Amino acid sequence: xxxxxxxxxxxxxxxxxxxxxxxxxxxxxxxxxxxxxxxxxxxxxxxxxxxxxxxxxxxxxxxxxxxxxxxxxxxxxxxxxxxxxxxxxxxxxxxxxxxxxxxxxxxxxxxxxxxxxxxxxxxxxxxxxxxxxxxxxxxxxxxxxxxxxxxxxxxxxxxxxxxxxxxxxxxxxxxxxxxxxxxxxxxxxxxxxxxxxxxxxxxxxxxxxxxxxxxxxxxxxxxxxxxxxxxxxxxxxxxxxxxxxxxxxxxxxxxxxxxxxxxxxxxxxxxxxxxxxxxxxxxxxxxxxxxxxxx
Amino acid sequence: xxxxxxxxxxxxxxxxxxxxxxxxxxxxxxxxxxxxxxxxxxxxxxxxxxxxxxxxxxxxxxxxxxxxxxxxxxxxxxxxxxxxxxxxxxxxxxxxxxxxxxxxxxxxxxxxxxxxxxxxxxxxxxxxxxxxxxxxxxxxxxxxxxxxxxxxxxxxxxxxxxxxxxxxxxxxxxxxxxxxxxxxxxxxxxxxxxxxxxxxxxxxxxxxxxxxxxxxxxxxxxxxxxxxxxxxxxxxxxxxxxxxxxxxxxxxxxxxxxxxxxxxxxxxxxxxxxxxxxxxxxxxxxxxxxxxxxxxxxxxxxxxxxxxxxxxxxxxxxxxxxxxxxxxxxxxxxxxxxxxxxxxxx
Amino acid sequence: xxxxxxxxxxxxxxxxxxxxxxxxxxxxxxxxxxxxxxxxxxxxxxxxxxxxxxxxxxxxxxxxxxxxxxxxxxxxxxxxxxxxxxxxxxxxxxxxxxxxxxxxxxxxxxxxxxxxxxxxxxxxxxxxxxxxxxxxxxxxxxxxxxxxxxxxxxxxxxxxxxxxxxxxxxxxxxxxxxxxxxxxxxxxxxxxxxxxxxxxxxxxxxxxxxxxxxxxxxxxxxxxxxxxxxxxxxxxxxxxxxxxxxxxxxxxxxxxxxxxxxxxxxxxxxxxxxxxxxxxxxxxxxx
Numbered sequence: 001x002x003x004x005x006x007x008x009x010x011x012x013x014x015x016x017x018x019x020x021x022x023x024x025x026x027x028x029x030x031x032x033x034x035x036x037x038x039x040x041x042x043x044x045x046x047x048x049x050x051x052x053x054x055x056x057x058x059x060x061x062x063x064x065x066x067x068x069x070x071x072x073x074x075x076x077x078x079x080x081x082x083x084x085x086x087x088x089x090x091x092x093x094x095x096x097x098x099x100x101x102x103x104x105x106x107x108x109x110x111x112x113x114x115x116x117x118x119x120x121x122x123x124x125x126x127x128x129x130x131x132x133x134x135x136x137x138x139x140x141x142x143x144x145x146x147x148x149x150x151x152x153x154x155x156x157x158x159x160x161x162x163x164x165x166x167x168x169x170x171x172x173x174x175x176x177x178x179x180x181x182x183x184x185x186x187x188x189x190x191x192x193x194x195x196x197x198x199x200x201x202x203x204x205x206x207x208x209x210x211x212x213x214x215x216x217x218x219x220x221x222x223x224x225x226x227x228x229x230x231x232x233x234x235x236x237x238x239x240x241x242x243x244x245x246x247x248x249x250x251x252x253x254x255x256x257x258x259x260x261x262x263x264x265x266x267x268x269x270x271x272x273x274x275x276x277x278x279x280x281x282x283x284x285x286x287x288x289x290x291x292x293x294x295x
Numbered sequence: 296x297x298x299x300x301x302x303x304x305x306x307x308x309x310x311x312x313x314x315x316x317x318x319x320x321x322x323x324x325x326x327x328x329x330x331x332x333x334x335x336x337x338x339x340x341x342x343x344x345x346x347x348x349x350x351x352x353x354x355x356x357x358x359x360x361x362x363x364x365x366x367x368x369x370x371x372x373x374x375x376x377x378x379x380x381x382x383x384x385x386x387x388x389x390x391x392x393x394x395x396x397x398x399x400x401x402x403x404x405x406x407x408x409x410x411x412x413x414x415x416x417x418x419x420x421x422x423x424x425x426x427x428x429x430x431x432x433x434x435x436x437x438x439x440x441x442x443x444x445x446x447x448x449x450x451x452x453x454x455x456x457x458x459x460x461x462x463x464x465x466x467x468x469x470x471x472x473x474x475x476x477x478x479x480x481x482x483x484x485x486x487x488x489x490x491x492x493x494x495x496x497x498x499x500x501x502x503x504x505x506x507x508x509x510x511x512x513x514x515x516x517x518x519x520x521x522x523x524x525x526x527x528x529x530x531x532x533x534x535x536x537x538x539x540x541x542x543x544x545x546x547x548x549x550x551x552x553x554x555x556x557x558x559x560x561x562x563x564x565x566x567x568x569x570x571x572x573x574x575x576x577x578x579x580x581x582x583x584x585x586x587x588x589x590x591x592x593x594x595x596x597x598x599x600x601x602x603x604x605x606x607x608x609x610x611x612x613x614x615x616x617x618x619x620x621x622x623x624x625x626x627x628x629x630x631x632x633x634x635x636x637x638x639x640x641x
Numbered sequence: 642x643x644x645x646x647x648x649x650x651x652x653x654x655x656x657x658x659x660x661x662x663x664x665x666x667x668x669x670x671x672x673x674x675x676x677x678x679x680x681x682x683x684x685x686x687x688x689x690x691x692x693x694x695x696x697x698x699x700x701x702x703x704x705x706x707x708x709x710x711x712x713x714x715x716x717x718x719x720x721x722x723x724x725x726x727x728x729x730x731x732x733x734x735x736x737x738x739x740x741x742x743x744x745x746x747x748x749x750x751x752x753x754x755x756x757x758x759x760x761x762x763x764x765x766x767x768x769x770x771x772x773x774x775x776x777x778x779x780x781x782x783x784x785x786x787x788x789x790x791x792x793x794x795x796x797x798x799x800x801x802x803x804x805x806x807x808x809x810x811x812x813x814x815x816x817x818x819x820x821x822x823x824x825x826x827x828x829x830x831x832x833x834x835x836x837x838x839x840x841x842x843x844x845x846x847x848x849x850x851x852x853x854x855x856x857x858x859x860x861x862x863x864x865x866x867x868x869x870x871x872x873x874x875x876x877x878x879x880x881x882x883x884x885x886x887x888x889x890x891x892x893x894x895x896x897x898x899x900x901x902x903x904x905x906x907x908x909x910x911x912x913x914x915x916x917x918x919x920x921x922x923x924x925x926x927x928x
Contacts, residue, residue, distance in 0.1 A: 092616060101366065101422060105612065106611070106612030106616070110609025113602040113607075234423060272427035272431050276427045484782055485782055487788075488780075496760075499758055503755035563759065
């Protein structure tokens with residue numbers, strides 16, 4: 001009788017933790033918008049789509065070299081995010097939660113349909129963005145793309161954390177998020193901070209989208225992938241970046257282990273089971289701030 | 296112009312259609328609805344059936360979300376439960392008069408379960424919980440093959456009422472129309488009593504509601520149960536209409552469809568439910584017609600019908616939220632207010 | 642004006658709504674016993690004991706942050722005291738949820754008017770009668786029959802006892818959202834009255850009102866207490882109102898009772914004067 005397959009466990013675990021990096025990155029986008037504007041952005045997956053499709057257009061369809069295509073893509077997505085904030089979120093500020101929620105749902109639908117209509121629904125092959133060469137730790141094989149996606153996600157997250165702690169704009173953004181009226185009185189342009197929040201979230205989503213598409217394939221189905229990230233932000237706490245990181249790793253690990261041992265179909269519902277369990281047991285997540293109502 | 300509108304008793308003041316003109320309109324509409332299946336073409340009568348089902352489902356959501364403020368992204372899942380319950384029972388020979396309420400009750404039971412988290416969470420968090428439920432239930436629909444037929448779906452034998460088999464569109468239209476009327480009036484009645492008032496109180500300021508003696512969890516679960524009941528009935532009628540159903544019908548997209556319908560129509564208003572359902576049913580039909588028309592010049596047009604529908608759908612939701620947040624019913628009320636004093640200036 | 646006409650509506654649980662203690666009875670209808678309430682590092686209430694005698698108007702006064710609203714929230718059941726207990730008619734309310742306390746006869750208004758914006762004035766007031774109605778989803782959906790009967794009976798009762806009394810008949814069908822502030826506060830009072838309470842807790846009933854509105858409100862409160870025998874407990878900053886209409890005044894500061902008694906006694910209490918009525922202007926208003 002062969003012993004327990006430790007190699008498989010190690011591989012699943014490693015892949016799980018590492019792919020959690022990408023989950024954390026997308027979760028960061030959600031958390032940024034929630035912290036900054038109090039909205040859950042259901043169109044996050046569509047920002048991912050935009051990043052991937054814009055890159056494909058710039059690099060593959062128009063033939064721009066990567067060092068031009070990447071910044072162009074990011075700029076385009078930033079523009080879209082700013083437009084969304086100006087045209088949709090700004091008029092709705094102060095409206096009840098359901099309205100803004102539905103607005104992001106409507107946005108997701110419109111973007112999804114738009115991409116599908118313009119580029120068509122077939123699968124495209126994205127250029128390879130990350131090195132494929134696997135890493136071997138003993139007998140354990142870690143695919144190169146997964147490893148590098150983690151590294152990239154980690155770098156971006158660390159940069160953002162430093163930005164919010166140290167830079168003037170970062171601190172201003174946190175102030176505007178925490179208490180818009182006081183921030184306004186102190187001379188912070190709260191509107192610009194909110195627009196910046198959306199731009200950053202869009203950029204983060206676009207980066208994640210590009211990476212995911214290059215690892216799998218480019219199709220409109222990319223848009224639906226972000227809903228699974230809801231598990232990460234609920235587990236971590238809707239307004240906590242640290243929570244997004246930790247929860248991303250945990251959910252990534254859970255998903256990988258489930259996929260490995262129970263199959264792909266069960267893996268698809270893991271995020272939703274996690275969401276329900278967390279909401280019943282500890283609704284504000286691991287690191288979220290408890291909402292207190294003033295009587 | 297509203298004249299001679301004197302209310303001489305409290306019963307009169309609280310009536311649903313207090314003026315004679317309103318009652319006349321009501322009778323006219325009912326007569327038109329009853330006559331339509333006789334004169335309308337097959338396609339339109341089928342559309343009327345689908346519309347009626349949409350109205351019932353939207354009414355349930357408007358009670359839960361528009362009335363009690365509980366955002367639900369899982370309404371389609373409740374419909375699926377109703378549909379599969381009715382199908383399972385009907386395949387075993389249970390008569391229609393039993394399967395329909397059973398479908399509603401089954402969905403209502405699930406509604407209570409889904410609503411339990413509202414003890415601890417509300418608003419966005421509750422919405423996310425309903426979203427998770429929606430995905431989990433679709434998974435169950437796909438995998439529980441012994442009951443739901445899995446991905447292949449179920450077949451539903453025709454409904455039979457008082458010995459008459461409802462196997463034509465016209466007969467289904469009368470059935471669905473009748474159900475829709477009854478359930479709409481029921482929804483409206485709900486808000487004339489303490490139950491509906493309690494829902495609105497919970498929606499607006501649940502702490503004040505508690506101080507007035509409203510047990511929050513009890514009423515939130517009630518809202519979930521009633522809303523889910525409506526969805527279950529709508530789902531069952533759907534099954535009897537199409538005679539076959541697959542899990543792919545009851546997805547998140549359908550839940551969002553109903554949310555859009557009540558927002559476009561007007562949250563918390565029965566007329567809003569009707570207007571929203573009509574609007575959301577007609578828009579895809581108009582689009583289909585438009586695209587078929589455009590296909591004369593651009594053959595690729597039909598390919599992109601589905602994505603175009605999504606774009607229009609999304610833009611409509613955003614458009615209404617930004618420009619007319621109270622929905623079509625507010626437009627209607629403006630027109631009515633204008634005519635209250637016409638031809639005299641207001 | 643007596644309110645004992647027989648109605649199909651259930652009276653507030655326990656005593657019939659208009660039963661009052663005979664004057665001179667020493668049992669308080671509402672009592673706080675040694676209540677300690679703290680949040681993290683803040684001690685909102687530090688050993689508060691007070692008795693509210695039936696059929697009287699009792700006022701709770703004190704500077705901002707003294708713990709007055711915390712006291713009300715504890716009485717309502719939103720906060721659970723770490724120590725001490727609340728008694729309503731001798732019944733220990735520990736662990737009794739806010740909605741249950743309403744059914745037992747405790748009604749309350751809020752500092753920031755807490756009306757339901759989605760409803761009309763009439764519907765808001767009808768909500769006061771919630772615990773006395775019996776409609777469930779089935780009877781409500783059908784409406785004809787028991788649900789309709791109790792709705793009409795409630796309507797009749799509210800029109801006669803509350804709307805006429807508070808002179809708000811001209812606005813009864815209007816949505817509350819557009820009403821003037823003074824009228825909104827009156828509607829909230831109407832809603833609390835519709836509960837046929839034993840004890841009516843008013844949190845700053847005349848805050849933000851001008852002279853005329855304040856006098857109207859004072860008249861209503863006095864009528865409520867005198868004609869209906871409802872016990873009133875109120876928080877107020879308007880010293881003129883408090884001294885004019887209260888039978889008993891309790892002074893809070895830093896979560897403790899620093900003095901209580903009749904208005905005259907409190908006015909003369911040096912502790913109170915020092916802590917609260919310190920300056921010349923307030924002392925003049927109080928005279």
